[in-house]
Amino acid sequence: MSGTYLGMPAFPEAAATATANGRLRANLTHATHTIRDKRAAAVGELTDWAALRAAGAAVKDRTLRHLDHYLTQAEEAVTAAGGTVHWAADAREANRIVTRLVRETGEREVVKVKSMATQEIGLNAALAGAGVRAYETDLAELIVQLGDDLPSHILVPAIHRNRQEIREIFTERMADWGRPAPVGLSDRPGELAEAARLHLREKFLRAKVGISGANFLVAETGTLVVVESEGNGRMCVTLPETLISVVGIEKVVPTWRDLEVYLQLLPRSSTAERMNPYTSTWTGTTDSDGPRAFHLVLLDNGRTDALADTVGRQALRCIRCSACLNVCPVYERAGGHAYGSAYPGPIGAILTPQLRGTTSEVDASLPYASSLCGACYEVCPVAIDIPEVLVHLRERVVQGGPATVRGQRTRLKPAKGHAAERAAMRAARWALDRPGVLRAGQRVAARTRRLHPGRLPGPGRAWTDTREVPAVPAESFRDWWRRTGGREDR
Amino acid sequence: MSSRDLVLGRIRRALADVPLTEEPADVHVPRDYLSTHAPADATEMLAEHLADYRALVHRTDAAGLPGLVADLLAARGAQTVVVPPGLPPEWLAAADAARVADAAETTARELDAVDSVVTGCALAIAETGTIVLDGSPDQGRRRITLVPDHHICVVRVPEQVVDSVPQALPRLAPARPLTWISGPSATSDIELSRVEGVHGPRTLEVVLLRG
Amino acid sequence: MRVALFVTCINDTLYPRTGRAVVSLLRRLGVEAEFPEAQSCCGQPQFNTGYRWETEPLVRRFAAAFAGFDYVVTPSGSCAAMVRDNYPRIGAKAAAEGRGEELTRAAEAVVPRTLELTEFLVDVLGVTDVGAYYPHRVTYHPTCHGLRMLGLGTKPKRLLDAVAGLDLVELPGAQECCGFGGTFSVKNAAVSAAMGADKARHIMGTGAQAVCTVDNSCQLHIGGTLARLGSPVRPVHLAEILASTDKEQW
Numbered sequence: 001m002s003g004t005y006l007g008m009p010a011f012p013e014a015a016a017t018a019t020a021n022g023r024l025r026a027n028l029t030h031a032t033h034t035i036r037d038k039r040a041a042a043v044g045e046l047t048d049w050a051a052l053r054a055a056g057a058a059v060k061d062r063t064l065r066h067l068d069h070y071l072t073q074a075e076e077a078v079t080a081a082g083g084t085v086h087w088a089a090d091a092r093e094a095n096r097i098v099t100r101l102v103r104e105t106g107e108r109e110v111v112k113v114k115s116m117a118t119q120e121i122g123l124n125a126a127l128a129g130a131g132v133r134a135y136e137t138d139l140a141e142l143i144v145q146l147g148d149d150l151p152s153h154i155l156v157p158a159i160h161r162n163r164q165e166i167r168e169i170f171t172e173r174m175a176d177w178g179r180p181a182p183v184g185l186s187d188r189p190g191e192l193a194e195a196a197r198l199h200l201r202e203k204f205l206r207a208k209v210g211i212s213g214a215n216f217l218v219a220e221t222g223t224l225v226v227v228e229s230e231g232n233g234r235m236c237v238t239l240p241e242t243l244i245s246v247v248g249i250e251k252v253v254p255t256w257r258d259l260e261v262y263l264q265l266l267p268r269s270s271t272a273e274r275m276n277p278y279t280s281t282w283t284g285t286t287d288s289d290g291p292r293a294f295h296l297v298l299l300d301n302g303r304t305d306a307l308a309d310t311v312g313r314q315a316l317r318c319i320r321c322s323a324c325l326n327v328c329p330v331y332e333r334a335g336g337h338a339y340g341s342a343y344p345g346p347i348g349a350i351l352t353p354q355l356r357g358t359t360s361e362v363d364a365s366l367p368y369a370s371s372l373c374g375a376c377y378e379v380c381p382v383a384i385d386i387p388e389v390l391v392h393l394r395e396r397v398v399q400g401g402p403a404t405v406r407g408q409r410t411r412l413k414p415a416k417g418h419a420a421e422r423a424a425m426r427a428a429r430w431a432l433d434r435p436g437v438l439r440a441g442q443r444v445a446a447r448t449r450r451l452h453p454g455r456l457p458g459p460g461r462a463w464t465d466t467r468e469v470p471a472v473p474a475e476s477f478r479d480w481w482r483r484t485g486g487r488e489d490r
Numbered sequence: 491m492s493s494r495d496l497v498l499g500r501i502r503r504a505l506a507d508v509p510l511t512e513e514p515a516d517v518h519v520p521r522d523y524l525s526t527h528a529p530a531d532a533t534e535m536l537a538e539h540l541a542d543y544r545a546l547v548h549r550t551d552a553a554g555l556p557g558l559v560a561d562l563l564a565a566r567g568a569q570t571v572v573v574p575p576g577l578p579p580e581w582l583a584a585a586d587a588a589r590v591a592d593a594a595e596t597t598a599r600e601l602d603a604v605d606s607v608v609t610g611c612a613l614a615i616a617e618t619g620t621i622v623l624d625g626s627p628d629q630g631r632r633r634i635t636l637v638p639d640h641h642i643c644v645v646r647v648p649e650q651v652v653d654s655v656p657q658a659l660p661r662l663a664p665a666r667p668l669t670w671i672s673g674p675s676a677t678s679d680i681e682l683s684r685v686e687g688v689h690g691p692r693t694l695e696v697v698l699l700r701g
Numbered sequence: 702m703r704v705a706l707f708v709t710c711i712n713d714t715l716y717p718r719t720g721r722a723v724v725s726l727l728r729r730l731g732v733e734a735e736f737p738e739a740q741s742c743c744g745q746p747q748f749n750t751g752y753r754w755e756t757e758p759l760v761r762r763f764a765a766a767f768a769g770f771d772y773v774v775t776p777s778g779s780c781a782a783m784v785r786d787n788y789p790r791i792g793a794k795a796a797a798e799g800r801g802e803e804l805t806r807a808a809e810a811v812v813p814r815t816l817e818l819t820e821f822l823v824d825v826l827g828v829t830d831v832g833a834y835y836p837h838r839v840t841y842h843p844t845c846h847g848l849r850m851l852g853l854g855t856k857p858k859r860l861l862d863a864v865a866g867l868d869l870v871e872l873p874g875a876q877e878c879c880g881f882g883g884t885f886s887v888k889n890a891a892v893s894a895a896m897g898a899d900k901a902r903h904i905m906g907t908g909a910q911a912v913c914t915v916d917n918s919c920q921l922h923i924g925g926t927l928a929r930l931g932s933p934v935r936p937v938h939l940a941e942i943l944a945s946t947d948k949e950q951w
Contacts (some may be wrong), residue, residue: 016891025895031682051523062517065508068501081665087494139688140679156679163680189680193688200689205598205637221664231636231675231690238632239598249497254514256664260656261523267618271678274539275618278690279670280632286667288594289631300497308504326682329878333895369889371882371896372749374849388790394751407500425747429755432710432741433762442714462890467897467925470715477708477717481736486724 005150008340010365015334024335027162032326038272039323039379045274046264055261057383060317063219063252064307070219070252071298077222081284083294088246090301090406095126097297098211098244102132105242107208111200113226113233114138115213116320117246117299119151119342120355123211134211135177135203137232139196146173152336152344154322155270160335163187170195178202200232210236210291214247215319216262217296220255223283224296227266227276237280243291248299250307250316262319265381269321302355308404311392315350317382322347324376324386330369339366346376350389357405358397364415367393398422420459435478442476449474526653532616533647537698539619543673544686545694555644555699559608560584562642562695568605572634576627577608581644592630601637607691608642609635612668613661614696617654620672621645621696624662632669641691643671647698705767706734707775707815709917710742716917722944722951723776723818729944730826734774739766745783750884753791757804760788764807772825773815776940778847778915781817786850788812817847818940819856819915829859834947836866839937840909842900842923844916845878857915857939864942870907874899881922897926904934911935913942 008014018024043049063070075085088094094117102110110127112118112134124134124145136145143158144151147169151157158166167187174181179199185191212233216225224245226233237243253262267276285294306312325331325345336344340362341352349366358364367390370376376386396403398421400412414422431437445452449472455464463469475483491499529535537547550558563571563585571587582589590596590604610628611621621643623629635641645651652658662668675690686692704727708720727734744759763784767773775781789812792805822828841861847853861869880886880896887893900923904912912927914920917938924936941951 012889012891015889019891019895027681035678035682046527048523048527051520054520055523058517058519062514062519065505065512065517066514067505068498069514071498071501087492087497089493089496089500093493137689138679139677143679156682158679159682166680189683189685190687192680193677193685197688201602204689205602218664223664229675230677230679230688232688234632234636234669235689238636249501257659260659263655264523271684273543273672273684275615275620275670275672277543277672277674277676279668281664281668281670283665283667286625289625290633290667298497300500304497304500304504307501308506310507329880329896330889330892333892367751368885371845371878371880371885371893373845373878373882375845375876375878378849391749391751391787394749395753396751398751399754404504407496407503409503421750422752425750425752425755428742429744429747429752429758432744433758435738435741438710438713438741445714459887462887463925465890466894466929467886467922468928470921470925472715473717475717477713477720477736478738480717480721482738486734486736 005340005342008362010361011334011338011369012365014338014340015369018335018338019333024160025333027160028332028335031156031159032332035272035326039269039326042268042272042274046268052261052264053381053383056265056381057317059253059258059261060382063254064250064313064316067249067252067307070254071249074217074219074222074252077220078284078296081222083222083284083296086295086297088297088299088301091121094121094246094297094299094301095123098123098246099126099130099132101244101295102127102209103130105209109133109135110209110211111135111137111203111207111236111240113210113212113228113236114141115246116154116342117213117248118211121246121299121301123246137200137203137236139193139230142196142200143169146170146177150337151342153325154320154343154345163189163192166192174199204235204239207240209242209244210240212237212243212245214245214251215266216259217247217252218256218259219252221283223256223281225259226280229271229277231278234278234280237282238290240291242293244295244297246297246299249303266319266321269323269379269381304407305404306354309354312350312354312389314384315347315354315389317384318347318351319382321381323379323381327375327379329373329375330371334369339369346370346386347384350386350393353393358393358412358415364397367397439476439478442478445472446474446476525656527617529616529653532651532653533698535616536614536619536651539616540673540696543619543676545673545696547696547698549698549700551700555697556580556582556584558697559642560586563587563606566606566640568640570604572601572604572607572638574609574628574630574634577610578628582608592634598633598637601633604638606640606642607634607638608644610644611650613650613652613658614645615652615655615658618672620670622658622662623669623671624666632667635669636690639691640693642695642697644697644699647700649701702732702772703770704732704734704772704774705770706736707740707767707773707780708736709775709777709780711918711921712776715921716938718951719776719917719938719940722938722940723774726831726940726944730828730831732826737766743780743783745780746883748783748787748791753794756791757795760791760804760807764810767811771814772821773811774818774821775815776818776915776938777917778817778844778851778853779918781815782846782850784815785812817851817853817915819853819860820851822860823856830863831860831943833864833943833945834866835864835942835945837910838868838870838908839911839913839942840870840872840904840907841875841913842872842879842904842919843875844914844919847915848876853915860939860943861913867942870909872907873903879919879923881919886922897922901926901930901932905932909934911937913937913939915939
C-alpha cells in the first residue's frame with residue numbers, strides 16, 4: 001500500500017491475494033467476529049429496534065426527496081449562527097476550498113478528526129501538495145498514516161493490523177512525525193493507546209486549525225454532530241481557532257428531534273455500545289468557547305448522481321456505522337483494500353460505483369463482490385437493501401442503460417469484458433425458454449455422464465480448482481415424470 | 491454558475507421522480523418507536539450503565555458532597571482543579587487543591603498542567619449511561635472538561651436524570667455547544683476490542699447528588 | 702386444491718431425486734402434485750448476474766406454466782425468493798421503461814401462490830410431523846435466501862425435530878453463507894472457495910453423517926467442497942429426509 005487507491009486491480013484479483021494472506025485473514029476474522037456478537041447483544045437490548053430502523057430509513061428518505069430544501073435551510077441556519085458555508089461540486093473543488101481556507105490562516109499544519117468525506121476526496125495529499133501537514137488523530141487513522149497505508153474499514157481503518165503490527169509501526173515511525181514511541185513499548189492495547197495519547201497531545205495543544213467531517217447536520221438548527229470515542233474529535237472541534245468541516249450533502253437531517261433516532265441506531269450498530277463515549281454538537285461559533293471561525297464545506301462529488309437513481313438512491317441513507325462490513329463474509333476474507341476505495345465492504349460495493357461510475361475495472365467489479373447472502377441488509381440500521389442495489393448495478397455494468405454521470409444524464413454502454421458471459425446467458429435463456437431443448441441437453445449430458453472430466457478447462461476451472469463437479473444423473477426429473485407420470489415411488 | 495447553483499441544480503434534476511406538489515411532510519415518517527424503554531428506576535440504571543463503561547460512580551447528599559469531592563481530589567493527588575464560574579462554591583468547600591479559573595485567556599497548554607476539573611451537568615440519560623454538558627455556568631467552556639485527565643461531574647438526582655435519548659433532546663438547546671459523555675475516553679481501534687483511556691479524561695467520576 | 706411442483710432447473714437436471722422425494726412426501730400427506738412440463742428456470746442466474754432482459758422471457762414462462770394452480774411448491778428457498786422478491790421488481794422496471802404492465806401482472810399472478818416446500822408444509826398443510834424416519838446424525842445449514850429473504854425461521858428445524866430417529870446436531874456459524882452465490886462462485890472463486898472451506902470445516906466438526914439444506918444450489922457448492930476435501934459427509938435435501946420412512950429411505 002502506498003497511500004492511494006488509484007490503479008488498484010479488479011476486486012477478484014485483489015481479493016484472491018488477500019484471501020491467501022493468512023495473517024490478514026486471522027486479523028479480520030478475529031476483529032469482525034468480536035464485534036458481531038456484541039452488536040447483536042446491543043441491538044437486542046432495544047425492543048423497538050425494528051421501529052427505530054424504519055424511522056431511520058424514513059427520515060433519510062424524506063431528506064433525500066427534498067434535499068435542496070433541507071440544504072438551503074441548513075445553509076441559512078449555519079450562516080445565521082456565525083458559520084460560513086461553501087459548496088463543492090467535486091473532490092478537486094473541495095480540496096481547493098479547504099486548502100485556501102487553511103492558507104488564509106497562515107498555518108502550515110492541521111489536526112484532523114477521522115472523516116470519511118476527507119478520505120474520499122484525498123484531502124491530506126492535496127494539503128501536502130500545498131505545503132500543509134495534516135495530522136490524523138484517530139488512533140486507527142494514525143496507525144494508517146504512520147504505516148503509509150490505506151484505510152480498510154469505515155470505523156476501524158486499521159482493522160487489518162493486529163497489536164504486534166501496531167507496536168512495530170509506532171516504534172518505527174512515530175519519531176518521523178513528532179514525539180517518538182515510548183522506549184520498550186509493548187503490544188498491550190492499553191499501552192498502545194497511551195503511546196498515541198502522548199504522541200498526539202503536543203499536536204492538539206498547539207493546533208490552530210482543525211478539520212472534521214460530521215455524522216449529522218441538522219437543517220432546522222444548523223447544528224453539526226460528531227460521534228466518536230477517543231476524545232480526539234473533541235480536541236479538534238474545540239481547541240483550534242479555526243474549524244473546517246467537510247460534509248457530504250446526504251448527511252443532513254431535517255430536525256433536532258430526528259437525532260433521537262440516529263443517536264440510538266448508530267452507536268449500537270457501530271461499536272456495539274449503548275452510546276459512544278463522546279458526542280459533540282456545535283452550531284456556528286460560540287463566544288469565547290471553541291473556534292472563532294467555522295467553515296462548512298458541503299460536498300457533492302457524485303452524490304447527486306446516486307440521488308438521480310431511484311433504486312441506488314437508498315445508498316445515501318448510509319450513516320457509516322460499518323455493521324455491514326463486520327457481518328459480511330466476503331469482506332471478512334477479502335479485506336477492505338480489495339474494494340479499491342475509502343468505502344469498503346457491502347456499502348462500498350454499492351456506493352463507490354455510484355460515486356465514481358462503473359467505467360474503471362475495479363468499479364465495474366464491485367457490484368459482483370457479494371454472494372448476495374443478505375446479511376448486510378439484515379443488520380443495516382437504515383434498511384438499505386444492499387443486495388437489491390448490487391443486482392441493480394450489475395445490470396448497469398452488463399446491460400448499460402440510463403444513468404447520471406457528473407450531473408449529466410447519459411446512456412451507458414455495456415462494460416467491456418462481458419461478451420462471452422453475455423452470449424452464454426443469452427444461450428441459456430434461449431434453451432431454458434424451450435423445455436424441449438432443455439430436455440435434449442439433459443439427455444446428452446446424461447448419456448455422456450461417464451465421460452465428464454473432474455477438472456474443467458477455461459472458466460470452469462474456477463469451480464473445479466476447489467470443488468468437485470456433481471455427477472449427472474441417468475435420468476432428469478422431467479424424463480422421470482414423463483416416463484412414470486410421477487407415479488413411481490422409490 | 492456558482493457551485494451552489496450547480497449542486498442545487500443537479501439535485502433538482504436528480505429528483506425528477508418527486509412530484510412538484512410533494513412537500514417534505516408528505517413523506518411519512520413512522521414514529522412508533524418508544525420514547526422511553528421505561529426503566530424501573532432511572533437513577534439506578536444510570537449508575538449501572540455509567541459503571542458498565544468504566545465511569546466511577548459515587549452517591550451522596552448535599553451535606554456529604556464537599557467532603558466527597560475533597561476526598562476524590564485528594565485520593566487522586568490533585569494539586570490543582572479547574573472550576574467553572576458558576577459552580578456552587580460549597581461543592582469545593584472542603585477541597586485543598588488550588589483553584590484555577592475557567593478564563594477565556596487560559597491556553598490549552600495551561601489546562602494540560604491542571605490535574606482535575608469539577609462540573610455540574612445539563613442532564614443525564616439513564617438508558618445510555620450518558621451525561622450531557624451544555625456550557626452552562628456550572629459546566630464552563632468545553633475544553634476544561636477535555637484537557638485535564640480527571641473529571642468529576644455532579645448529577646442532581648433524580649431531577650436531572652431522564653430515561654432516554656428521546657427524552658433528552660427536547661430539554662437541550664441546539665444553539666449551545668453540547669458534549670455528550672458516556673464513560674471515560676475509549677477506543678475500539680485495536681482489534682475491535684474496547685480499551686479505556688485515550689485523549690479525553692481517562693478518569694471520569696460521576697457523583698449522584700440526592701436532593 | 703391444485704398444487705404444482707416447480708422442481709427448478711438445477712433439481713431437474715442434477716438432483717431429480719429431490720423432486721421425486723417432494724412428490725412422494727406430498728402424496729403421503731394427501732396432496733397429488735402436478736408437474737407442468739412447460740416450466741424451466743426461474744431466471745435467477747441471469748437476473749442476479751445483471752441480465753434482467755434475459756430474465757423477462759422466463760418470468761412470462763413461469764407465470765404461464767403455473768397459471769390455474771392454487772399453489773406452486775418448490776424445494777428451493779432461493780428460487781422461491783427469486784419469484785417473490787424479484788419478479789415484482791422486474792415488472793416495475795419494465796413499466797418504468799415504458800413497456801407496460803404485462804410483467805407486473807405476470808408477477809402478481811404467481812407471487813402470492815409460490816411457496817418454498819417448508820412453508821407449504823407448515824403454513825398451508827399445518828404439519829410439522831410428516832411421519833418421517835431417518836436414523837442418521839444430521840446437521841442443518843440454513844441457506845441465505847430461505848433464511849433472510851423468505852424468513853423461513855424455525856420451520857425447517859421444526860420439521861427436522863419431528864423426524865423419528867434423526868439426531869440433529871447444531872452447526873457452528875450456521876447463518877453464515879456457504880459462499881455459493883450463483884455466478885459469484887466462479888467470478889470470485891477465491892473468496893467463494895474460502896467461504897466454502899470454512900463451512901465444510903464447521904460441518905465436518907459436528908460429526909454429522911449428512912448436511913441438510915432446503916437448497917440444492919448451495920449443496921452443489923457445499924457437497925462439491927466436502928467431496929474435494931475427501932469428507933464422507935453427504936449433502937441431503939430436506940425433502941429427502943422428510944420423504945424417508947421406516948419402509949423406504951431416500
